Amino acid sequence: MGSQPRRLRLTALAAGAILITASACSTPEAGGGGGDDAEGPFTIGVSNGFIGSEWREQMIATLEEAFAEYEQEGVVDELVVESADVDVNGQIQQIRNLINSGVDAIIVNPNSPTALDEVFAEAAEQDIEIVAIDQAVTSENVTNVVIDQGEWASISAEWLAEEVGDGGEIIAVNGIDGHPANEARWEGASQVFEEAGVEVAANDFADWDQATGQQVTQNLLASHPDVDGIFVQDGMALGAFQALESEGTVDEIAITGEARVGFMNRWAEQREENPDFSSVGVPNPPAGSVSALHVVVRMLQDQEFAPDALDGNTLYLPIPETVTDENFDERFAEVEDQPDTYSVDHHITPEEADAYFQ
Structure with a gap:
């Protein structure tokens, strides 16, 4: 999607797990772990504990598009999505399901900054890379890839x-x-x-x-x-x-x-x-999920973060340009053909992701 938003077909999210496969292949062993084979292909899991907004649908839809591009390159093979309205305990079960599915990495939109720490530790014990999106968590086993x-x-x-x-x-x-x-x-x-x-x-x-x-x-x-x-x-x-x-x-x-x-x-x-009407719109990009995918792929490939890339366990993504009265016409022209539920979006490119690594 990058700097030029394009029309998306927002897919309805089923309340449960969605499995996207590149080809018929054997089920991986539980706890895949990127460290065993830094060349892939990698299996990526997603834990989404809230589906009550179109923003979350766009988050998953853009991730699926970016995953398909990596899939064509042979970098990844399966995207396993656990997506449902669940409480913290339900999200813990989502993550355990992903661990048992043998994923190499988990992208999680967490329902709590601290309550998932134990299950994150379980995933880390299986050498599974974990990236949190949308909101940061405190676990040392997780890398946050978020806006502030x-x-x-x-x-x-x-x-x-x-x-x-x-x-x-x-x-x-x-x-x-x-x-x-x-x-x-x-x-x-x-x-x-x-x-x-x-x-x-x-x-x-x-x-x-x-x-x-x-x-x-x-x-x-x-x-x-x-x-x-x-x-x-x-x-x-x-x-x-x-x-x-x-x-x-x-x-x-x-x-x-x-x-x-x-x-x-x-x-x-x-x-x-009323020409005097004024407002402001700060984009909160659903495609932060795509930025996280770029980052976690490089983590699985055993790339090391650059010395100043992280603030603690957090990689802060740039907040996209604010929609203001001054730039409204230009920004609206980019998205006016999209459905009402579409959020002005942005994600870092693979090349921009490279800049966060040595």
Whole structure:
């Protein structure tokens, strides 16, 4: 996908394991381990513990496309995907299933920063490389390949703080209570608001769901009708905007947006009706899964990280360029033919992945 997004066919994710095979081959022994054969082909497992958003579908779809390219080169042979709405215990079972499938590496979008440590250690004992995406974990057995979620949230928080000014009052619509990405985001945003003198009148959770985001925003506005702005995470901004539309307050309350086509369509319409309308959309690229695939393949090939590549156990990916009023027309033109659920996307190239290694 790179810098030029292309149309994706988002595949429906079954609640269970999906096996993509290159050819008929024997089932590998449990605990494949990249260290035994650095030439491959490698079997890659994926543990995805939440399927309640189109973002996760795009995450898997882009990974499948990139995997197919490595497959044609003979670098990989199977992609085993464990994908379902599960709690921490369910994700532990997902990872154990992958271990027993004999994968060489696991790409995990974790439901907790710490609660999976024991099963990560079990995988590491089998010489399985583990890479976490979307949110970081603390386990020393895992390499995080992520954007900085706190920094991600601070970008739109800074925009909103400038819009409402010192002493401004806002409400916040956040993701899933206790989820590691949500906690990192809200920590980053809260620090911005505190330093800017912005008061957070109320904060509630809408599970990264547009319809829930609309309802939660309506409820918060009913209790706090005089707020100056709304901080809302991606996956819910269109819903929050629709709540403002229903209240007739789109031109009165500043709202952070999202780099998704549905919201960007509304943004474009508002710009035609009111040239003074302003918003911001910080991309949270689902194709971080592809960046992780590039990295973990090189780990399996026994390449060593460059001395300054990691911050602890984390490789921080660049946050894509923010969608602003100034660059909106150009950025929207790249994606306007995509479905409303499509997120502006980005991943590092194989050559850029090489730069993280010696």
